[in-house]
Amino acid sequence: MKLLHSFRLSLYLMLSLSVVALGSASDFFLPEIPFIVIFSIALLGAAYSLEDRFSLSLPSANIVGGILGFIVACWIGYQFIRPGVSLLDTLPFPASLLPYLSPVLMILIPAKMLRPKHVGDYWTMFGLAVMSMGLACTMASDLSFGFFLFGWLILFVWSLALFFLCREIVWPNNFPTALIESRWTLLSASLRWVMSFGLLGLGIFLLTPRPTESRWALTSRSLGRIDIGLSNDNTIDLNRTGTLSQNPGEKAFEVRVKNFDGTPKDDLNPSQRWRSTTMLSYQDGKWSRSSFASGGSIMLRELSIPNNAPDNNIRRALPVLSPEQFYITFIRDSKLAPTIILADPVYWRANLPSPIASIADSQNSYVSFDPKIDGSFQPIPDLRRNEYTQVALPQLESDLGPPLYDVHWIPESTLLNRLPAKIQTDLAPWVLALIDELIAKNQIPGITKREMNTNYPDWIEWKQQEPIARALDKYLSSSGVYLYSSTLGRSDKSIDPILDFLFKIKMGHCERFASGLVLMLRSVGIPCQMVMGFKGCTAEQEGVYSIYSDDAHAWVEVLLRQPEPKNAAQPKRVNQFAEGDDPGERFIYRWLTLDPTPGTEARTSTTSKTTWMEGFWARIDRFYKEFILGYNPAVREKTAEYILAQVLAIRTFLQKEGWLWLVTGGISFLALLAYLRRRHQRKILENQEADPLLQLPGVKFHNRLLELLKRFGFEPEVGQTPREFGTRVTAALERSLGVLATVPAEAAELYYRSRYGNEQISPEELVKFDNKINLFESALKTSPD
Template identity: 30%
Template structure:
């Protein structure tokens, strides 16, 4: 039989793991959940040590404790609801999801309250395991990290172990059955009078859990996936990556998690077809531009800029423009789930030349549409959402890689229409920028008469002249990137949550990631009347050989762009042409140029954790039908390769060789001992008693049958002296089957003698 200590330990371990799993999964959304889980684990630990030393609660007392737990939950729930009404912390989640999440703390509070009840029967254990399973199921709905699912795996292993011992305890009578009010009470009896029951069944539980996992994982990977979007519980993941479908929210806090998933692939080739293997390692890949900032977030409303100049022209069929020496082509491959286009920044184009971007479709290459504001767009109506997106870009490296093509102003209302790019909603940012301007003047980097007298009448609020905008923009960017007062970090915190995140970043926390640096620069430039926008995309790549580059989610990056006036060199000026051109200048204020992470400085543990997280996200959280088809095709391709087939042959040969060696060693050491015959002798007792009308009932365990038979024998005349024989036989049976200690020959002879006395007593009565 299983030892009581082992059964108790496995049960408490299962419940504690359920609490830990649920608390860990819900902590990012409900920090109180982690506290409730910690208290529940401490309570379970205390109950584990005092259960065998002191009497636990009676049923009425346990019910009163449950009422107290429910009352505490109601009070906490009321506080949470009022807080949500006041703050709208989970407005994006919705009330139904919040209410579901709030049941997590109730589960972890009820578990120790139920355990505190004394004299538990089988129904109580089923209730505990069901409640723990419900908590783990809720945790799985909120889980986003591999560690949480590792905790789920540990819980499942412990649950299988505990339920195996529960079955043995139920069969041996150590765990009382669910009381039946209509049935007469059955006295409890131990399965064996000798403490030989040492079987824990941990090894068999572990084996069955491993077999189940080995079957479940392939079935999961082969099961057709739903096309419906994943139901997200809790807060969006705070991770490194491009999220084109969400606002850039600087109010988020927490440690950014590395995401090594590939965002898209780029292949660089020269016009003669040779691969370009020296692509700039700091190349920026432009994604989406944000223009409106409010309440700590950049929204996604697309705003077109005013007409600046006639851009590149379309050509049908598309041909690459002539961008000059060093020109090469970039071919982009984006997955179907990509929600934005990415291009090399800046986009190089020339007036009256074909557009530099073209989409690749089944019907050929089609140039993107040029916009009057100098941008390009593509809306391939014939593209199915489940297909990969492909397009090409003509590119070259300019002498100033951060400066985009020049514009001539053709809209007389340009200055007024750019006012939306001068909007700065955070007043203290101007205070920071004004002090920085004063430092530039003191250092001699700006002339004393730097203000534009035509902008404002108040001399103290006059803005810089347009010819100084480029200098000021580069100086502000360099300051943010090099000042020791601001620090780059991926552990996002807020020192003062009552003020705007940018103000908190510049004056209080003084630490943040690329989004905070870029936003601060945009608002600083706007505070000086310099039009600026926030750009979200990627920076950097991994070279995969032969001109192929992988841009991963961990390369996600944010920077700023300023609309500045740059003088035309005298040698390039036309007598009747302008002396200045307007350009979009890319500005990267993040210290070190700021990729989100630096893999070279990470130790093996962080790299391994990053790899596990990427695989988990790829095969679990973001596993799509397209990915399933791709993985199956790749598996089939690898399976047919010569190296794979040779490896399989080697494994088979090795397995047969090991088997042959083991057999040879067995023959040398002699024949293996014959396996013990299963314990069949208990059936002799059943046969003897059944012949005289004492048969086991439906669902009776051997011990329950023996106890009932003993009661029946006591009630029969002349059989009271042998009433204990069935109980002795049941005890020996349990000792043999569950304790792994079969009766000795002397004990078997004693049992046979007692059975013979029982048979004679029954026959004599007849």
């Protein structure tokens, strides 16, 4: 097989796999990519078939490249203005520009291959291939890409090795017919090189994981990995896809809990919720923390909450709500929890001090926390407090918060009911039909017919809001139609991600379920918000509990209006009724907590049995996502703990069973190594004897000369070609051997002519060169140097 043909084959295969891998990585972002991949592969196939027969002139190639570039530029321009699905709307800038580079590279690669090529052009093609795979690595998250990358590395090393041979043999010596053993020469060697250095690189990668701090990336994919925990920027991007990655052992904050009498409390509810951030504004698949009382649309009126009196005992600065109250002191890491975190629900009363207080920096007074209608509290002044204390009560009703009096609310202007018009139009009919279906199935207690609000015809009547909200929550969490999944995907990028979740995918994590319920409720006029926080706690010691990043959770709060209980104790009112109501009626407002997330993970297979092949691929996929895409210091520490536990178990076994096992195992291992080494050496000798190329005269002379020079201290350096080695030895011996010093350089040329030039060496020349080697050997033995 001709060396040049083999190199071209390896180059085109490597470039084709670059295009395919880049296409598979960017297909999620740009649905037209498969057509571009097919077009590029067809161009590469045409270029390969026309090698040595046809190539475009430089002016013609520039014209074709300009036309293709113009088409790609027009397509990219259309993507920028494409309504609803532009990456600029779903990805952060400038990361949103990266996917648009994919079609540019896919077209550029075959366009370059249609031009006349020189050595520099081949280096350009290798560079474009590396750029393509580097870009693909920033976007890919699937296991299939891992196989693409492994195959590409083998082809890249193979092609680069053959390129080196062509550059050293074919082009300088004008040997276009230089032969090699077969079409696949050096392919097996390339596989061994990739495996060897790949394992070494993997080891270094596992020892030096990427940091957990935020970094510039395609957050829509998040490199295939989405950390469980709260965001540092008070936003939630539901356009992201990938796999949720746990952060085992990463503590978010710690609480110390004491009873009213000061003793440690050791019976804190293991399902305790910890609220952090309320999400109100939803747009383009993203939640943001907007101002709740924008324009005075909803607020608490005339609530007298005096500042906490200065005191050196924080308990005396907090109110007494009940003899059953207890105190929770929060000790948090500001990096993991940028907002105030509180035990949910927060109990407080008008005309009493705030239920949350913190020691001021001066150490002689306390910082008060101001209540918000959404259930949150902020310190006054608004400074970040990393340690503070909250008064809490046992929750009598697990899903209802304390009553709120004197709420001034203009429903149509509050964010609690606000939805983008497109989502309202698409979602409301579906939700109303679902409500009617649940009523028909008697799954909404106490309701036989849906009633709409007389003032707001598109909204459910307030008296039916609580049972309907509970029914929709139950439908998402336990109907079996929707399933929890830690793998987040998309089906239709042309619609909102939550509509995609509700209508098509029907699988996701807590943020998707909570967002879905909020949008469903708002579409029919039920005021609600999404709450980010944590759920659960781990007892560390008496009265001390840890909450970890893996406990992060999202749930929904619905603002309910209820008639005020008769003869109930209440604070002094400013107004006797809520705006728009009968003056004879008085109302209170309460937050209803709903958790629509199912409790179990969705199964990826409907069968009860898993074949060994499915289990094998599942383990490979898990390793790829955990130890490649999602590898971080926490995973490394967990892995190190597991390995240490196994080592300690083995040591315990050896200590128990004696050192006989260790000695026997060591001897057996050494014997196996010796056997494998001897077998490897024997295999090398057999291959050398069977290799027809070693019987070529030029090769035999060259090998003979190498053995001779080795005895006198001359050996080729790593990566040195025969010609380079021969030139080096000739220069070193020129002063001592004179004319005979040129023998190593002549042997290298004879080697190239015979090995790659397929040239038949005449018997006379062989005899003459044999005599030269004999004279060269004698001169080396008698040389004083």
